[in-house]
Amino acid sequence: xxxxxxxxxxxxxxxxxxxxxxxxxxxxxxxxxxxxxxxxxxxxxxxxxxxxxxxxxxxxxxxxxxxxxxxxxxxxxxxxxxxxxxxxxxxxxxxxxxxxxxxxxxxxxxxxxxxxxxxxxxxxxxxxxxxxxxxxxxxxxxxxxxxxxxxxxxxxxxxxxxxxxxxxxxxxxxxxxxxxxxxxxxxxxxxxxxxxxxxxxxxxxxxxxxxxxxxxxxxxxxxxxxxxxxxxx
Numbered sequence: 157x158x159x160x161x162x163x164x165x166x167x168x169x170x171x172x173x174x175x176x177x178x179x180x181x182x183x184x185x186x187x188x189x190x191x192x193x194x195x196x197x198x199x200x201x202x203x204x205x206x207x208x209x210x211x212x213x214x215x216x217x218x219x220x221x222x223x224x225x226x227x228x229x230x231x232x233x234x235x236x237x238x239x240x241x242x243x244x245x246x247x248x249x250x251x252x253x254x255x256x257x258x259x260x261x262x263x264x265x266x267x268x269x270x271x272x273x274x275x276x277x278x279x280x281x282x283x284x285x286x287x288x289x290x291x292x293x294x295x296x297x298x299x300x301x302x303x304x305x306x307x308x309x310x311x312x313x314x315x316x317x318x319x320x321x322x323x324x325x326x327x328x329x330x331x332x333x334x335x336x337x338x339x340x341x342x343x344x345x346x347x348x349x350x351x352x353x354x355x356x357x358x359x360x361x362x363x364x365x366x367x368x369x370x371x372x373x374x375x376x377x378x379x380x381x382x383x384x385x386x387x388x389x
Contacts, residue, residue: 171209176216178203183222183233189288191330194223194231235331235378241321245371248317253364255302255310256346257356262304268351271300275343282337287329290336294329297343301350301363328374335373342366 179199182188194214196207203210214231217223224234235241274297281290295318305311329336346366349359375382 171203171205172212172216175199175203175205175210175213179213179217180222183217186288188233189330190233190235191287192233193229194233196231238378242371242375244317244321245367245374248314248321249364249367249371251310251314251317252298252302252367253360253362255305255307255314256298256363257360258307258310259302259305260350260356260359262306263301263350267300267304268347271297272344272347274300275340275347278336278340278343282340285333285336287333290329294339301346328370332373332377335370338373339366339370342369 179188179194188194196210196214200207200210214223218225218231222234223231225231274293278290278293278297281293302311302314305314342362343366346359346362349362
């Protein structure tokens with residue numbers, strides 16, 4: 157009987173490793189973003205195997221910190237290095253706010269129209285919300301506002317911080333989808349400030365608060381006790 161079982165056990169182990177690498181690759185490629193629910197049955201069907209090796213793969217990923225289990229939700233992709241995410245978002249709120257203000261006087265009417273068109277596309281995604289698509293458009297929107305900053309070093313720093321966020325940059329919209337609707341309203345407010353020639357300090361503050369509000373939403377959702385003392389960046 158032991159001779160009969162060994163191939164099956166080996167086969168299950170091989171399937172588990174195949175499922176493990178399949179899921180891990182999609183996390184690395186941002187197909188499975190932070191907060192994404194990992195439905196065992198759906199993954200098993202995609203890989204044409206039972207849920208047993210998929211469950212083993214999920215356990216291995218949980219041990220590595222890439223997957224977490226939440227009551228009444230099940231397995232989902234974890235935040236990776238939560239502390240660094242917070243630091244990056246705080247840093248980006250300051251840098252992006254300054255870069256947006258420094259670029260404001262250089263933006264043409266066509267630039268503003270292009271940014272508003274991106275924001276309108278973001279509004280259209282709200283009915284059938286896709287965090288990854290929304291985040292891609294969100295980055296395009298902000299880049300359109302700060303790309304003409306008068307300080308090239310500031311631009312380098314903003315772009316470097318976006319790159320540092322990596323796949324964590326759309327995590328808040330995955331965890332707190334309701335933040336998306338507030339975000340597009342704040343975008344329009346920033347555009348109106350720029351159009352109306354508002355003081356640069358006012359534009360900087362609006363852009364900075366917009367970014368830090370996204371971090372606030374994440375903190376309130378994931379770390380409510382810590383959120384009580386959030387600084388007003």
